[in-house]
Amino acid sequence: MTETTAPAEQPLDLLYSETEDDLRAAVRALLTDRAGPQAVLGRIETDSPYVPGLWKSLAADIGAAGLLVPEKLGGQGASHREAAVVLEELGRAVTPLPYLTSAVVATETLLAPAAESDAAAALLAELAGGRTVAVLAVPLSTAPDAELPLAEPVAAVADATAADVFLVLRADGLYAVPADEATVERQVPLDLTRPLAVVTTGAGSGTRLAGPDAARAAVRRGLLAGAGLLASEQLGLAEWCLEETVRYTRERHQFNRPVGSFQALKHRMAQLWLDLVGARAAARAAADALATGSADAPLIVAVAQAYCSKVAVRAAEECVQLHGGIGMTWEHPAHLALKRAKSDQIALGSAGRHQDTIAALVGLEPPS
Amino acid sequence: MTDAAELRVRTRKLLDEHPPATTDRTDFLRARFDAGLAWVHYPVGLGGLDAPRALQTVVDAELAAAGAPDNDxxxxxxxxxxxxxxxxxxxxxxxxxxxxxxxxxxxxxxxxxxxxxxxxxxxxxxxxxxxxxxxxxxxxxxxxxxxxxxxxxxxxxxxxxxxxxxxxxxxxxxxxxxxxxxxxxxxxxxxxxxxxxxxxxxxxxxxxxxxxxxxxxxxxxxxxxxLMNERVSIGGARIPREGGMIGKAATTWRERPGLRTHALHRRLLDLWVDAEVARLSGERLRQQLVAGRPGPEGSAMKLAFAGLNQAISGLEVELLGDEGLLYGEWEMRRPELVDFTGRDAGYRYLRSKGNSIEGGTSEVLLNIVAERVLGLPPEPRxxxxxxxxxxxx
CATH class of the missing domain: 2.40.110.10 (Butyryl-CoA Dehydrogenase, subunit A, domain 2)
Known part of the structure; x- marks a missing residue:
């Protein structure tokens, strides 16, 4: 290996702490109770897929919205490691909630400006307390190293219909624009559990939170945290797909045997399990690198995204196929996972885009 | 209970009584065995001290620092x-x-x-x-x-x-x-x-x-x-980034721009990501073992590395073009040690074919994962x- 091109490694903690296990149990219990597959299926074709009151329970009561925010700024003073565990659970249950968008991307975006701007600090405290939902007005597909800023109107803004405030990057800085001063036009998303909309905020509307250079850095930081923690959502989703597929193929009998006893199926599920072992290591590495502010974080986040987005799609596709006919129905929740996984593959940068980032960071340049 | 401090004392005593610089290698190793410092988790009298296995690293570090010979x-x-x-x-x-x-x-x-x-x-x-x-x-x-x-x-x-x-x-x-x-x-x-x-x-x-x-x-x-000990004895050390076969392919890519094509670039990046994730998985497994919480992930590692080694070495031969048409030498030799990354890309390509066969074929290991880890029913026998x-x- 060439020492000059590969960034130095940090020792990463890839395990789960007891606190993280406890947080997971609390989130899982909440989602099992209030947002099971039937509850989600029952809402996705209504005006709002979000289960009423669920955001308050998770964000404010459990305190999950403030995990990335220091206590002195109104948060829990935890880290990306804990937020990642919340996202694993939200991925498992394919829950419609603006957690990734508000509690991760928007919150992380505000962390640096909050040190300089009272308005940013005040908004951050609102987000951390789960009282306000803010969404960065960029397409869901925006990668951490994308060209910024983007022209309005902005299409495919995730969770825009849940937002109280939009964070808008303009040529002269980062703005907070109240949702009621913006135009939000719903789109029909592939993934009905993560609503998309076209957002237009008039030039000059809202409050400026940061100047142009700080704004750009803040947005990149928000997107990097989002991409890194999206890997945990993908991990949780893939884990659910495998567990559900194993459960189903143990019970489903054809040819007088459980179909899960056929080697052709077992090998596919075992292969998925192997992929999950990797996805867990990659997602934990990304969360820990973000939590510790490692210089390696951009590389590890790109690795986690390039890997986990692929694993989640494969797991969801296998889940549909190995369920046979029932997996193709609207009634079975496998399609929720498939649609989320496929959308997540594009969210915050495609695998190919993250590979390009890796190529640049480790000096594996394309042909000239 | 033997603790780290006591092991250090015993190790220094061994070194004092049998200075590595002036002691015959075999004599030193015999003395180390008799002092119970060979494998500290073994019983007293059989090369050990009934100590926790994890404490072996204490002894090994002391001996390595003193330049003592090991048993290779x-x-x-x-x-x-x-x-x-x-x-x-x-x-x-x-x-x-x-x-x-x-x-x-x-x-x-x-x-x-x-x-x-x-x-x-x-x-x-x-x-x-x-x-x-x-x-x-x-x-x-x-x-x-x-x-x-x-x-x-x-x-x-x-x-x-x-x-x-x-x-x-x-x-x-x-x-x-x-x-x-x-x-x-x-x-x-x-x-x-x-x-x-x-x-x-x-x-x-x-x-x-x-x-x-x-x-x-x-x-x-x-x-x-x-056979259980075969699995335990594998692995354990931290691998640096690009530490395995991917490092060879990446070095060739960096040093020889004339060989690059777009299709190979995509495949190289796919494999680079897979190799880095396999490395992180191995590191996670190591941390689980250190924390006393071993998981079933160990069985994943052999499968992952077998597939990776084969894919990476295959890519490397292709990348080398004209040079990939050649092979170091076919002379029948009896290697004392096997280094999977040693020799040329052609050798790596051929030798790695064995990685999915030796020590349990990948197909058998997938059955083991499916039945013992996932709890899927066995085939009728x-x-x-x-x-x-x-x-x-």
Whole structure:
């Protein structure tokens, strides 16, 4: 290996702490109770897929919205490691909630400006307390190293219909624009559990939170945290797909045997399990690198995204196929996972885009 | 309970009494064994101190810092990783005292006589016969894929002692003397051109009953000790980024821009990501072991690395173009150590084909993951309760 091109490694903690296990149990219990597959299926074709009151329970009561925010700024003073565990659970249950968008991307975006701007600090405290939902007005597909800023109107803004405030990057800085001063036009998303909309905020509307250079850095930081923690959502989703597929193929009998006893199926599920072992290591590495502010974080986040987005799609596709006919129905929740996984593959940068980032960071340049 | 501080004291005493600079290597290693510092988790008197296994690193670090010789564990891996735990768990006191010291010191090399031409993945179907004759057993049969057979003094051997019993229940486990006149070792040339392994022909080989490990007919269970330790003895060290085969391909890519194509670039990046994730998985597994929370992830690592090594070396040969058409040399050699990343890309490509076969094929390992980790039902079987002699062969 060439020492000059590969960034130095940090020792990463890839395990789960007891606190993280406890947080997971609390989130899982909440989602099992209030947002099971039937509850989600029952809402996705209504005006709002979000289960009423669920955001308050998770964000404010459990305190999950403030995990990335220091206590002195109104948060829990935890880290990306804990937020990642919340996202694993939200991925498992394919829950419609603006957690990734508000509690991760928007919150992380505000962390640096909050040190300089009272308005940013005040908004951050609102987000951390789960009282306000803010969404960065960029397409869901925006990668951490994308060209910024983007022209309005902005299409495919995730969770825009849940937002109280939009964070808008303009040529002269980062703005907070109240949702009621913006135009939000719903789109029909592939993934009905993560609503998309076209957002237009008039030039000059809202409050400026940061100047142009700080704004750009803040947005990149928000997107990097989002991409890194999206890997945990993908991990949780893939884990659910495998567990559900194993459960189903143990019970489903054809040819007088459980179909899960056929080697052709077992090998596919075992292969998925192997992929999950990797996805867990990659997602934990990304969360820990973000939590510790490692210089390696951009590389590890790109690795986690390039890997986990692929694993989640494969797991969801296998889940549909190995369920046979029932997996193709609207009634079975496998399609929720498939649609989320496929959308997540594009969210915050495609695998190919993250590979390009890796190529640049480790000096594996394309042909000239 | 022996703690780290006490181990340091004992290690320094060993170093004081047997200064590495002026002590013969074998004498030093024998003294280390006798001081209980060979493998500290082994019993007192057998090279250990009944100490926690994790404390071995304390001793190793002290000795390495003092420039003491080690027992070159890469060369005696089968003895250390497989024979020794089995001898310890199932051998009589006499057997343990006779074998463990020269094994650990490396004065006596061990090999493993398990696989047969007709018993690979289905090892329990093995056909080598052992027949009781007075105080001895007489062994006839053929073993294969035996590394170190040509240098070994002893072998761990499983043989069929009851053909009328179902296959798992008619096997007995022995220590076999490789200098017995009935043992014939022939090199087994493999697709790389060299011969790491041997075929071993056993004709009227006599083994005293005192060299049996475990009960007659209980050899399959005894062999599980050996095979479980095979997995434990693999891995453990941290691997740096680009530490494995991917480092070779990445270096070629960086140093030789003329070879680059867009299609190969995508494949290289796919594999770079997979290799980095496999490295992180190995690191996570290591952290789990250190924390005393081993998971089933270990079985994933061999599968992952087998597939990766094959894909990366295949890419590398293709990337090299004209040079990929060439091969270092086909001369039949007998390598003492095997380095999967050693030699040229063509060698790596061919040798890595074995990674998904040796030590359990990837197909068998996927079955194990599916059944033991995921709890999927086994395939229906018709071989478990049938006398071995009545099985199809």
């Amino acid at each position: 564990p890469r060369k005696i891996g089968i003895g250390l990783g497989m024979a020794a735990p089995t001898v310890l768990a199932h051998g009589s006191d006499e057997v343990k005292e006779r074998f463990l010291r020269p094994l650990w010191v490396g004065e006596e090399v061990w090999c493993q006589l398990f696989s047969e031409p007709g018993a690979g993945s289905d090892l329990a179907a093995l056909a080598t016969r052992a027949v009781r004759d007075g105080d001895d057993w007489v062994v006839d049969g053929q073993k294969v894929w035996t590394s170190s057979a040509h240098t070994a003094r002893w072998a761990i051997l499983i043989a069929r002692t009851d053909p009328d019993a179902p296959k798992h229940r008619g096997i007995t486990y022995f220590v076999c003397d490789m200098t017995d006149p009935g043992v014939e070792v022939r090199p087994l040339r493999q697709i790389t051109g060299e011969a790491e392994f041997n075929e071993v022909f056993l004709t009227g080989v006599r083994i005293p009953d005192a060299h049996r490990l475990g009960e007659v007919g209980d050899g399959w269970r005894v062999a599980q000790t050996t 018709n071989d478990k309760d049938v006398a071995w002699k009545d099985l199809a062969r």
